Amino acid sequence: MVEVLSPGTEAIDRGEKLLRYRGLPGLQAYVLAAQEARRVEIYRRLPDGSWRYEVVEEGQVELPCVEAVLDLDELYRGLPLGPRP
Numbered sequence: 001m002v003e004v005l006s007p008g009t010e011a012i013d014r015g016e017k018l019l020r021y022r023g024l025p026g027l028q029a030y031v032l033a034a035q036e037a038r039r040v041e042i043y044r045r046l047p048d049g050s051w052r053y054e055v056v057e058e059g060q061v062e063l064p065c066v067e068a069v070l071d072l073d074e075l076y077r078g079l080p081l082g083p084r085p
Helices: 010-022
Strands: 002-004 029-033 040-045 051-056 060-063 068-071
Touching (some): 029 060, 040 060
Parallel strands (some): 002 029
Antiparallel strands (some): 040 051
């Protein structure tokens, strides 16, 4: 599941939706993509059923559960973000 964060929905995406999605047995990853910064957060289900939280701000995000790789340069191309440090 992928959510694009916005000021109006971020609290719901991080709270209520995260809690609900983590209860879905087949869900392997919950991805939150920021709109106003170059930042992708991933909650991944581990083989033991626990969850790992990751933050990616450079490079690529691998999503083996859907056989996809998200390149942050491509994902954020053309968006009016502030200068990168």
